[in-house]
């Protein structure tokens with residue numbers, strides 16, 4: 603109506619309604635042949651779009667295709683986790699055209715979030731839908747892999763991080779702080795993958811895509827870290843463990859599983875690891891120059907599968923990750 607409002611003076615509201623009725627009448631009386639023609643045109647347009655997409659994929663160097671398709675594994679994971687956590691429904695409802703027939707995630711559910719946190723996570727969720735769409739419109743990709751987003755999987759990760767069984771088991775869906783701690787586990791891995799992929803990409807098209815994904819993933823990671831930093835000294839009920847301690851242990855676990863040194867840091871660190879080696883607050887993680895750390899797909903697989911081995915499925919990917927890079931280790 604806004605568009606009509608600007609074309610017609612405000613006094614001619616009834617004129618606008620008459621025009622709309624006329625339009626509806628014309629559409630109702632459109633002969634069947636016109637509709638068939640419209641459908642034909644639609645199909646032709648779809649075929650043309652599919653053609654264009656195929657040509658786009660063909661133009662990316664083979665190595666770029668592999669590097670761009672790999673993080674689709676991580677984007678599906680984030681997308682499902684944030685959709686379910688904030689809305690209680692996943693891609694099968696929100697973006698069924700993107701799942702490619704892959705199985706629904708195991709154990710995903712709505713989290714008990716306060717309104718502010720829910721609002722943010724819902725934004726993250728839809729951003730991830732966009733990311734999956736962006737990757738799949740650049741490379742052919744693959745269907746959603748089997749994901750394990752169950753409480754028990756997160757509890758296992760936390761037990762692994764603390765080297766002991768937390769009692770009661772950690773529940774990521776129980777409240778906002780637990781959900782944010784569990785989210786600390788997620789976008790950062792994608793971020794380090796994009797930093798690692800970037801120097802290996804050849805085509806400007808893939809570089810543009812990866813830079814765009816990287817910027818938003820790191821924005822999400824920074825928001826999660828800032829929210830946790832605000833509560834850094836708070837004990838996470840019912841454990842006698844602070845929020846900061848949770849982040850340090852998760853980061854240490856990832857460093858251990860990745861098996862290639864320190865590329866992950868909690869929100870409070872020994873000052874030697876902080877910016878310029880001088881500060882313990884570590885709201886954003888970075889190396890000695892405060893540049894983001896990078897990880898290879900092998901390191902990512904070792905971490906997200908929770909096994910420390912790129913050849914051994916597990917963790918979030920009980921049947922392994924998909925695509926040609928992940929697949930090459932599973933053979």
Ligand SMILES: *[C@@H]1O[C@H](CO)[C@@H](O)[C@H](O)[C@H]1NC(C)=O
Nearest residue numbers: 714715716717718719720721
């Ligand atoms: C949270 O949002 C719901 C739904 O919009 C509203 O009914 C409720 O009052 C809000 N709670 C708080 C604490 O603002």
Ligand SMILES: *[C@@H]1O[C@H](CO)[C@@H](O)[C@H](O)[C@H]1NC(C)=O
Nearest residue numbers: 837838840841842843844847
């Ligand atoms: C929690 O741990 C701290 C230090 O590790 C200790 O001083 C404190 O007494 C503990 N509190 C409880 C309730 O166990």
